Amino acid sequence: MTAFDTFAMVDWSGGNDTGKRPRKDAIWACVARAGETEAPIYLRNRVVARDWISDLIAAELAAGRLLMLGFDFPFGYPRGFARALTGSDDPLALWDWFEARIEDAPGANNRFDLAGEINRRFGGEGPFWANALARDIDGLPRRKTQYRNPFPDRRAVERLAKGSFTCWQLAGAGAVGSQVMMGLPVLCELRRRFAGQVAVWPFETLDRPVALVEIWPSLTLGAAPAGQIRDAWQVEQVARALSRLDPGALARQLAVEAPEEGWILGVEQMKTEIEPPPLRNDCFALPAGVEWTPVDTALAHLRDRLGPVTSIRTEPVAGALGRVLAADVVAQRSNPPLANSAVDGYGFAGGRPEGKHVLPLAVGRAAAGLAHDGAVPAGQALRILTGAALPEGVDTVILEEDVTLGEDRIAFRGPLKQGANTRMAGEDVAAGQVALRAGRVVTPADMALLSALGVSELSLRDRLRVAVLSTGDELVEPGEPAGPGQIPDANRPMLLSMLHRFGFVPEDMGRVPDDRDSLRARLDAAAERADVILTSGGASAGDEDHVSALLQEAGAMQQWRIAVKPGRPLALGLWRGKPVFGLPGNPVAAMVCTLIFARPALSLLAGAGWTVPQGFEIPAAFEKRKKAGRREYLRARVRDGRVEAFRSEGSGLISGLSWAEGLVELGDGAGHIRPGDPVRFIPFGSFGL
Known part of the structure; x- marks a missing residue:
């Protein structure tokens, strides 16, 4: 149903009550009907806006008119988010989920706290970011540089619509995340209040008197005329344009398939007509509709969609080698803890100018671990050894090689700067200073530093567990008799060894024949034992390529056919929530794809961040x-x-x-x-x- 009688456009807001005086960054609405456009209406908060919209719907229903209501925020989130929160891909179930949890009053709401709660479900670093409150919120980063997103950063439509913003950003210039979180519960309530009378595009067929549609005026409209509030001007322009749009043209814009993420009215969806490909005698020719995925695009895809999956626990430093730090390490003591001598020599106070100097020796000496009692008198020198704490009255040391030692005095030549040959307390790391950052893989050198800084316990991530399985009827175990057409499984030993060298825990899941049920069962077992799964073979699109087929069936296939040599068939997906890398069956291609694609992604999953190999x-x-x-x-x-x-x-x-x-x-x-x-x-x- 596209022949609407009335069009209304609402510019939403996720903030608090804006007061009686009309202003920008508030809620504005405009209605156009029968060729006439009404003056924009200022709505100071969401309660007022909800009541106004409800009255409008009731009036249009009573008059027998068909109403299109436009809103300037996303009706859905990037794919996978609805299922992660509700167990269903239905975006309207996500509306219900938010309505049940959002607390909204004209002067305050809980959107930032709810975002932090959601983030904590996925490791505490994303998908939401930008906290505009003065207080910190556990799990909600203030800046994008501090977050990692386990879901796509943008919906498909936002990748096409120049100037659109991601729904994960809750605050800052152009952010729409707060509007989504505070708008969906209101729309959900209106759907319930007018049950059976409202359809949501593009999730539902528009066969009801009222249609809720997502429209972003900012994508097509520029600055408002001088003296006008931009939000008020934009809703007026959109309402007028919709009312004058040819019904056929509007119908074509509404002909969109986006059942989970939603769509922005007016953004042209990519065509999906199927045409037979030209006949090409080329084993690398792609099926119709499939394009090469450049290496950098594939890497960005992995980097944007993956995040840490390993558990965190507090453990003694002794077990930290090779583990990933889950939190910054703060020095418990300074290194050096006290000012000390960097050489064997003689210490005294102050520098010395050029020329000959003779100083009497004080009684005693200072050595590492053996402090000198008392102060060194002014004008005297004290024997001091490397690492010894500087006694009171000593701030400069001269090397013993530069000294002539007499019976009770020393002679040397200047100049010598004050502080020469000494180390200041905390010169390396001061107590309370961050010594190592979260995400670092602990090295043997770090073990020395941690010990020197008095750190006894660390917040560490568990080692990433990676399951490895090979697929194919042609494979036999190395050393077993091979029948006609059979070959030893070279990939699994190689991959298991590589994972061990990477510092992960390899889980050997054996070989699986070319049988879809057997592979499904083995993938289920791998998902129970590991954080991520590597398979080799079956990642292309042939009759026996069951890995990619199963991932497609599960609705979790991300992308494949990478523009890389050797390689190309690379399945990327999820199985029971666990990332799956479907590697090529050829050993050389399997190793190269592991190094180029799986290695940095596994590092990210392990909590160590995205790694780029040095060339x-x-x-x-x-x-x-x-x-x-x-x-x-x-x-x-x-x-x-x-x-x-x-x-x-x-x-x-x-x-x-x-x-x-x-x-x-x-x-x-x-x-x-x-x-x-x-x-x-x-x-x-x-x-x-």
Whole structure:
């Protein structure tokens, strides 16, 4: 139903009562009917706005007129969020969820506290961010740099609509997150009050007298004329434009499929007509409608959608090596704890100018762990050893090699600056200072620092548990007899060993035949034992590619067919809430995809943040012509300051992995590499191998 009689546009607000005097950043509404546009209406808070909207709906229903009501905030969240909170993909169930929990009064509401509560369900760092209150809220970061989002950052429509904002931002310029959280409960109440009379686009068929529609005036309208409030002017312009829009044109704009996330009226949805592809004798030709996913896009996809999944516990420092810090470490004592001598020599007060100096020796000496009793008199020197605390009356030390020692005095030549050869208390780290940041993987050097700073316990994340399983009827265990067409499983031993070197806990889930029920059961078991799952084989789109098929069935397939060589078929999805990386079955491709895609993602899941391997520009010792379209990784090693490439790019030649010491990365574009040209070499050590 698209032949509406009345159009109303509402500019919403997530803030408090704005007072009697009309002002910006408040709630404004406008009605257009029968070619006439009424003056914009100022609504000071959501209670007033709800009552006004309710009266409008009742009046239009009584008059037998069809009403379209537009609101300038998202009706849904990025996919996956509704199910995570309500157990259902139904966005209207999410409306009910918010209505049951939002506390709203003209002068105050609990939106920031509820956002923090939601964030804590997902690790306490996202998806919501921006706390505008003076007090801190557990789990709600004040800035985007402090948060990680377990869900997509934007809806599909917001990736198309230039100038739109993410619903996760609750405060700040252009933020719409508060409007969503405070608007959905009001719309939910109106749906209930006028049960059976209201349809929500695009979630429901518009076959009822009232349609609720998402419209963003800011996407198409600029600044208001001088002297007019922009919000008031915009709702007037939208209401007028809708009332004058040809019903056929409006119907075409409403013809949108977005059952979970919702859509913004007026943003053109991507066409979904299916056309047969041209016949191409090319094993890399993609199915109709499927496009290459660039490497950087795939990496950004992982970085934006994943976050820490490991548990946190407090444990003694002794067990911290290789673990991820879950909180900043604060020094319990200074290092050095006291000012001390950096050398063996003689200490005294003050610097000395150029020339000869003779100082009598005070009785005694100062050594590390053996404090000198009493103060050193002015004009005298004291024997002092490396690491000894500076006694009172000493702030400068001269090296013993620069001193002539007499029976009861020393002689040396200046100049010597005051404070020479000494270390100040807290010069390295002061008590109360943050010594190590959350997300760091504890190293042997860190163990020394933690001990020196008096830290005995740490907040640590559990080690990430990664399940590994291989798929395919053709696989047998190494050493077992292989029948015709069968091969030993090379991927699983390789992947399990790589995970061990990365510092994770590998879980061996064995081999699975090409049987969908068997794979489903093994994935279920893997999800019980591990935080993340790696599979090899079955990630493409053939009849026996069951990994990608099962992820598609589960509605959790994220993306695949990466523009990378070797690799390309890479399934990314969720199984029972656990991330799944469906790696190619070819060993070389499996290793490269693990290093390039899984390694940084696993680091993020482990709580250590996104890692980028360090590469080095080194002259090539080979020649290669490269076509545009895919990023390529060559097995390579460095000899005599130049990078050698393996003799063949065939991804079935496993010996090239043992021969190599790293990878040469060639960009997405076309190129001709000649001997001596600089290329980017990434040592395996940069990945943690």
